[in-house]
Amino acid sequence: MSRVTQLRSERAQLVASIQVLAKVEAEGGSLSAEQLTQFTELEAKVNDLTAQISRAEAAERMAAASAVPVSESAQGINSPPVHISGPFNEATKPGVAMAQMVRLLVQAQGNQQAAAEMAKTGGYGADVHMALSTVTPSSGGVLVPENFSTSVIESLRPKSVIRNMGAVSLPLNNGNLTMPRVIGNTQVSYIGTEEDISVTDMEFGDLKLSSKKAAAIVPISNDLLAYAGVNPRIDGQVSNDLAVSMGLSEDLHFIRSAGGGSLPKGLRYWAPAGNVLPAPAGATLAIVDLYLGGMMLRLETANVDLTACGWIMAPRTLRWLQSLRDGNGNKAYPEIDLGLLKGYKVALTTQIPTNLGAGGNESEIYFVNFADCYIGEDTNLAIAISTEASYKDAGGNTVSAFQRDQTLIRVISKHDFGPRHVESVSVGTGITWGAGM
Template identity: 45%
Template sequence: MKDLMTLLQERAGVQAAIAALADKEKGGAALSAEEVAEFGKLEAQFDTLTAQIDRLQAAERMAAAVAKPLSGSLPAQPKQAGRQAGEALGIIVRSLVSAGGDPRAAAHFAETHCGAPDIAAALNTGTGSAGGFIVPPGYVPEVIELLRPASVVRKMGARTIPMPAGTLTMSRHTAGSSASYVTEGTDIPSSQPAFGPLKLSKKKLVALVPVSNDLIRFSSPNANDLVRDDVVQGIGTREDQAFIRDDGTEDTPIGLRYQAAAGALIPANATITVQNVKNDLGKLELALLNGNVKMLKPGWIMSPRTLVFLQNLVDGNGNHVFPEIAAGQLRNKPYAVTTSIPDNLGVGGDASEIYLVDFNDAIIGEATGLIIDISKEGSYMSNGQLVSAFSRDETLVRAITEHDFGMRHIPSVAVLTDVKWQP
């Protein structure tokens, strides 16, 4: 029997396929008879999945309402309304760590120490695997939502779509339709948008996060938040590195830097003046506009060094060149800052990059939920040194998730390279 998350992923995949056909027709291209038939089948499949999801959600609500406690210490109750978003992940991790990875003992800890009988029930009946404990589907959306502030690509508006079977194929708009002037009695030239495939396939991200055992011993809800934040930050930081600058080798996603067209990699002017800085930023804007990018969610991403330079930049009269930065804008578009964009690029090791992206065209395909495993004896690298978790009274939390990243419209990303602006 399929669980709720699997059904939700399947429905999202069906919806993506329907949207691709609708986009094609919206662009002016007529659907073939086979595509019209396929649209009807997808519509029926979507309705069937929706009905199944509604029934499962209703069953889960009823089960939570009549659930029996694992012991007599606490009454049964559904998920606590006052719990912060994602706090459940912190409770799950703390409970598994305290129980040495045993879900049954972890369930007892969640109930008696964390006052979370709903999580205790999930741990007691949840799914384990050789790689760790699979976080129940009902708690995964909270984790994904918490990744938004931890990952600038997500925060800037990249769209998340579940991948039902670990792969997802969508249409990628490669060229627009055209129009022509004609003389009387001349056939009208045919014209339609060109589409190509965007193929996503799951890539495994493994985050190794050391957590203080003192946090595990505390019963305060603040401890749940700290454990949760450590895990989410570990995933979010590595995600940003992948979605921005990974090149697709060694089973990684292809980031923005390597999805950009060659003509959209624009070197910064070596002479740093106020006018040249304005011109360089304008070149990125022009690159997107010339690519017929809709600019629905345009935004900049840059390194902290670049931001501080732009904040300090003044003209000959001492006026700030970009005063809107104080309001989170640069040239009327939002920006985000991340250390995932290095400052040690280029021949001299002193260059950085600035990205301008219409994030409405950025797609994150989510293949699975989240798998948690723990180790109290493992070691990890810290500042180039091998550190023992046991000697530091820490527990290593391994979080595994699977996803991929792609752009639906390649001209929607432009990169200013060789940026040597320094405050």
């Protein structure tokens, strides 16, 4: 905000106070001695601010009149400005520093030292220069510094349904994390006179999380990556592409991975057998509502805290529920427009398939206490870059990065996933609602 604008704002506030006092007399009243004194003081302040505004405006006019354009070409500088500023400091946004690091490594063709020098002389932040000067090579790439990794996780949160719904992120110390849990509570009973107190024990179990390697390949246009200088819009786009690809990969495994070996176990396979409910025959409002209530009941009867519960489902299922009407033609679940279903948060994700079952048209619904779900994370994040490798797109087609003029960025993270109490997960299977949409 300029000095002139600030002074004008202050004067407007004082004038508003004066008008309040003047309105008293305009309506036939009279000002008290205290109000008269206040009026005089406000009037003096307004006059003083008016004089200050006049001087500040004069100073701005003189500065504008004496300004001359800077001819960079006279110094042999003909390229676009190295630093392009935006309306706000985008470099502070999560993931942007890592995006800048990635772009510099691409421009330097993977040469870490050259990228560090480019960061130093190109107007990039000291954190980016320091990171490129100290990162450790790993698997043909580099290890991202821990502060950058944390930033990436924050930018990943809104892109990952599981994270966004409230799953708790915890560090994996030395690649492992063990959390004790109570699986059988003590029983307290009433006794009569001179009766022995019964002995009861608590049963304990463990949630053990161990580091699993997750990888995502992100193809990005070379035109985008090679953009000269620090540009918030370009870095934001690169950061967003990285976060989206990693978020989709996480959700795919955290929701439906069978686990075992190198894979984390997803919600579908953490849910106990009694909490997996096949869809009922028929799709009337009464049947659907009773079925959804049954999924909630599984958690309620297990004394699960429902405060942080929520629904996740495929877009097809959510849109069908959104269009469901009662006998009067009213929306059965109007709250879906507000992101709720039966009073709880609801989110959609394409990582829940719609081609399950013998007919290839079934999907699933999940009702979960997400505050009871934990993501154990290794803070190390590794990136590798290639302009020549190939990859398979969403349709399974092999694409040459060289032919498409793209750079492939491979991001590897290590984490594991699981609920502290398996009773916190219920799954609806065989869902064909909306299959004909």
